[in-house]
Amino acid sequence: MRGSRSGQSMPIRRKTLDEYFWARVQKTDDCWLWTGRRDSNGYGVVQLYAGAPRTTASRISWILHNGEIESNKIFVCHKCDYPPCVNPEHLFLGTQKENLLDAKEKGRLNNPAKGSWARNKTHCSKGHPFSEENTYRWNTKRICRTCHKLLERDRRARHGN
Secondary structure, three states: OOOOOOOOOOOOOOOOHHHHHHOOEEEOOOOEEEOOOEOOOOOEEEOOOOOOOOEEHHHHHHHHHHOOOOOOOOEEEEOOOOOOEOOHHHEEEEOHHHHHHHHHHOOOOOOHHHOHHHHHOOEOOOOOEOOOOOEEEEOOEEEEHHHHHHHHHHHHHHHOO
């Protein structure tokens, strides 16, 4: 019996797709950042409720702004090359082949085993830019200063320092 003291059960109200989507978007002047769940590649993941099909946040953004996509074989691709971005002006439709050609033209098909993919990243996994002011190097890695400060603050709070 949810939400009722009188013994009457109330129906569970599920969020609409629109409500779910906008509750997880942080608009900026450029990219709109998906603040909800992300997959291991940084793409936003949308699953409205347990058992519902999963899809990408960029696909949902396209549907909300432009209407349905005719085929599941059509990808929602990023002009900005930033996986958490859901700004409809940064998105375009294409086949897998077109998406790979776009990646190749932009120099994103480097061998990840050699570390070249990480060098081409413009933002950390939390969406902060790898700019001169916000980045320092440790061994061969680039470290986001903003994320590092937040981690240190949380560590100090946990340990009472």
